[in-house]
Amino acid sequence: MSSPQDRAADLITAFAGSLPFVYLHAVWFAGWILLNEGVFGDAAVFDRYPFGLLTMIVSLEAIFLSTFVMVSQNREATRQNLRADLDFETNLRSEVWSVHIGRALGLDPDEIERHVQETLAHARTELSTGHPQPTDAGHL
Numbered sequence: 001m002s003s004p005q006d007r008a009a010d011l012i013t014a015f016a017g018s019l020p021f022v023y024l025h026a027v028w029f030a031g032w033i034l035l036n037e038g039v040f041g042d043a044a045v046f047d048r049y050p051f052g053l054l055t056m057i058v059s060l061e062a063i064f065l066s067t068f069v070m071v072s073q074n075r076e077a078t079r080q081n082l083r084a085d086l087d088f089e090t091n092l093r094s095e096v097w098s099v100h101i102g103r104a105l106g107l108d109p110d111e112i113e114r115h116v117q118e119t120l121a122h123a124r125t126e127l128s129t130g131h132p133q134p135t136d137a138g139h140l
Contacts, residue, residue, distance in 0.1 A: 006075055013072040016065050029054070 002010075015021055032054050034040070036047045047053040099109050126133050 002075070006071070009068045009071040010075065012065070012068045016068070 032047070033051070035044050036049070036051065036054075038045055102109055102112060122133055
């Protein structure tokens with residue numbers, strides 16, 4: 001189960017990777033620059049060019065956002081590892097069941113494995129060359 005901090009990091013990362021985040025920052029930066037260039041009067045100016053305060057705020061935001069992204073990436077990597085483990089277990093179970101069912105039906109597991117290896121080699125050749133290769137359609 002994820003902690004409230006983990007969920008918060010995921011929510012922040014999801015928002016930071018969205019277009020509304022970009023639009024919000026575009027409006028914020030434009031407003032900051034217009035306000036501090038005296039467009040609305042000199043009384044509103046508090047961060048003159050080269051906008052040192054804005055630069056510091058954006059830098060701090062970048063530090064925190066990069067940390068949130070790394071936390072979310074670590075959590076996603078953990079989820080991917082769990083999925084890979086479950087996929088491996090499922091594949092192993094399927095293989096064991098297939099061998100037992102094949103034997104019960106009187107099929108030769110070695111002959112089936114040879115055919116699987118041939119099919120995989122054929123598929124790899126097609127992928128590496130980018131060209132379909134003719135197959136022995138009568139042999140399954």
